[in-house]
Amino acid sequence: MKRIMITGASGQLGLALYQLLKEQSQYELLRTDAVANEDGSIQALDITDDVKVRTYIEKNLPEIIINCAAYTAVDLCESQEDKAYQINALGPKHLAIAAEKINAKLVHVSTDYVFDGCSFDPYVEDSPTNPMSAYGRTKQSGDVFVRANCSKFFILRTAWVYGEGKNFVKTMLRLAQTNNKVRVVADQYGTPTSALELARAIIFLMETDGYGIYHATCEGSATWYEFAVTIFKTAGIDITVEPITTSEFPTPAKRPMYSVLDNKALRERHNYYMKNWKDAFFEYMTKEGF
Ligand SMILES: NC(=O)c1ccc[n+]([C@@H]2O[C@H](COP(=O)([O-])OP(=O)(O)OC[C@H]3O[C@@H](n4cnc5c(N)ncnc54)[C@H](OP(=O)(O)O)[C@@H]3O)[C@@H](O)[C@H]2O)c1
Numbered sequence: 001m002k003r004i005m006i007t008g009a010s011g012q013l014g015l016a017l018y019q020l021l022k023e024q025s026q027y028e029l030l031r032t033d034a035v036a037n038e039d040g041s042i043q044a045l046d047i048t049d050d051v052k053v054r055t056y057i058e059k060n061l062p063e064i065i066i067n068c069a070a071y072t073a074v075d076l077c078e079s080q081e082d083k084a085y086q087i088n089a090l091g092p093k094h095l096a097i098a099a100e101k102i103n104a105k106l107v108h109v110s111t112d113y114v115f116d117g118c119s120f121d122p123y124v125e126d127s128p129t130n131p132m133s134a135y136g137r138t139k140q141s142g143d144v145f146v147r148a149n150c151s152k153f154f155i156l157r158t159a160w161v162y163g164e165g166k167n168f169v170k171t172m173l174r175l176a177q178t179n180n181k182v183r184v185v186a187d188q189y190g191t192p193t194s195a196l197e198l199a200r201a202i203i204f205l206m207e208t209d210g211y212g213i214y215h216a217t218c219e220g221s222a223t224w225y226e227f228a229v230t231i232f233k234t235a236g237i238d239i240t241v242e243p244i245t246t247s248e249f250p251t252p253a254k255r256p257m258y259s260v261l262d263n264k265a266l267r268e269r270h271n272y273y274m275k276n277w278k279d280a281f282f283e284y285m286t287k288e289g290f
Pocket residue numbers: 007008009010011012013014032033034035045046047048067068069070071072087091109110111112139158159160161162165166
């Protein structure tokens with residue numbers, strides 16, 4: 001049996017990976033997160049604690065470590081950059097050093113926010129990075145640490161993730177319960193990506209030795225406004241969606257205006273394609289009972 005360690009196991013991606021991996025008898029799963037769960041199937045392991053990370057990994061000897069842990073509250077990262085750096089930069093560094101020591105593979109998940117969003121074309125893996133927010137900066141530092149400290153690394157940059165947990169889909173559906181109109185930003189472009197579809201790409205890649213950086217979002221692109229319209233249409237909710245500009249919806253963190261990623265390396269190195277974002281979204285909504 002192959003031993004897989006998943007950090008951030010209670011998060012959106014951690015849960016999607018569990019859904020897919022738990023039925024596969026060739027894998028033994030070690031799930032950890034900031035907080036343990038009641039039945040003990042997820043153990044507490046703070047990835048900012050280098051001694052605990054090293055001790056856990058050297059004791060349990062996973063063959064593959066998938067780091068889904070992160071500080072993902074993008075706006076809070078602006079006022080808590082030190083905390084974000086501990087989790088998003090030093091956490092992956094500790095995992096990378098420990099993975100290297102036991103010759104394990106490390107799958108690390110990064111973000112479209114490492115780009116500035118000034119492009120008009122989809123970003124490829126070697127496009128220059130230029131993060132505009134504390135979240136983006138700290139995630140970028142994490143990627144640098146992973147590359148510098150671990151030889152068997154996969155870094156997957158993804159975007160606009162939704163699954164089980166807090167996300168844009170859940171926010172829209174919640175707002176629709178008490179409003180008959182929502183205002184949604186219509187001048188930021190990206191690609192909604194289901195946690196399940198991202199988990200599938202991770203499971204595919206982790207069994208290869210094609211180490212390196214990958215873009216891993218669903219195919220196609222949309223604005224938040226288009227995504228919201230699709231959410232309500234699919235859910236059968238009659239609500240007015242008003243398109244607004246970014247300047248009409250100020251947030252502490254600056255978001256990239258255009259952060260569409262081209263999954264060039266997945267396509268060219270592995271002939272691997274992710275689903276179109278609408279198909280992946282319909283799959284998600286069907287599972288959610290819509
Ligand atoms: N969500 C998106 O739209 C998006 C977009 C691009 C990239 N990503 C990246 O994709 C990955 C997965 O994201 P996600 O949406 O699944 O995130 P998520 O739902 O926020 O889950 C992150 C998990 O990490 C845990 N965590 C936080 N600090 C920790 C620590 N010090 N030690 C151990 N665990 C800790 C969190 O626990 P608590 O909840 O208890 O803090 C949470 O369970 C992350 O690397 C993220 O940066 C996400």
